[in-house]
Amino acid sequence: FVLVSGFGPDTITDFTIGEDILVLDGGLTFAQLTLTLVNASTQIQVNGQILATLNNVDPNLLTFNNFTTSIL
Numbered sequence: 185f186v187l188v189s190g191f192g193p194d195t196i197t198d199f200t201i202g203e204d205i206l207v208l209d210g211g212l213t214f215a216q217l218t219l220t221l222v223n224a225s226t227q228i229q230v231n232g233q234i235l236a237t238l239n240n241v242d243p244n245l246l247t248f249n250n251f252t253t254s255i256l
Contacts, residue, residue: 207253
């Protein structure tokens with residue numbers, strides 16, 4: 185799953201911790217992100233802009249290791 189600023193929010197319905205990776209594109213870094221619990225899902229924001237919602241994922245279970253800046 186690729187996250188990039190400026191393209192509107194994505195809803196990811198099948199993210200699995202330990203299997204899936206979130207790719208930060210367009211110069212985004214993990215340190216810029218805000219992860220918030222909203223209605224039993226994780227909302228990922230940067231500078232107040234929603235990048236994505238991960239349905240049924242607890243933000244407290246996500247770490248730096250669930251993200252990368254490279255697809256390869």
